[in-house]
Amino acid sequence: MHEMSLATGVAELVEAELAKAAGRRLLRLAVRVGTLAGVEIEALRGCLEIIAETANWGTAELLIEPEPAAAACLDCGAEFAPRPADFRCTACGSGHTELRRGQQVYVDWLEVDDGD
Ligand SMILES: [Zn+2]
Numbered sequence: 273m274h275e276m277s278l279a280t281g282v283a284e285l286v287e288a289e290l291a292k293a294a295g296r297r298l299l300r301l302a303v304r305v306g307t308l309a310g311v312e313i314e315a316l317r318g319c320l321e322i323i324a325e326t327a328n329w330g331t332a333e334l335l336i337e338p339e340p341a342a343a344a345c346l347d348c349g350a351e352f353a354p355r356p357a358d359f360r361c362t363a364c365g366s367g368h369t370e371l372r373r374g375q376q377v378y379v380d381w382l383e384v385d386d387g388d
Pocket of ligand 1: 347348350362363364365366
């Protein structure tokens, strides 16, 4: 499942961060989910909770928030929120646009207790 593989990727990043020093504990984890990433936030949360339980950071607070899509027009320079399946510039109608945000799922930040 898509969400489970994403959750596994997030968990690997968390584990790498916790492994940097002994006794580190995850307190809070903020994950951003682009609205065009095709990911169900609640499904991703469920997967992360399962992994967190077995990985021993089940008490960490999981902040999973949507990141709105944003695109830029390469012709007129306007920034706009693309409509689903229609990335034409809302200012000039050009199809020469570039998606800047909204397709990614990533760890925005995490808060770790160093144990002392
Ligand atoms: Zn434009």
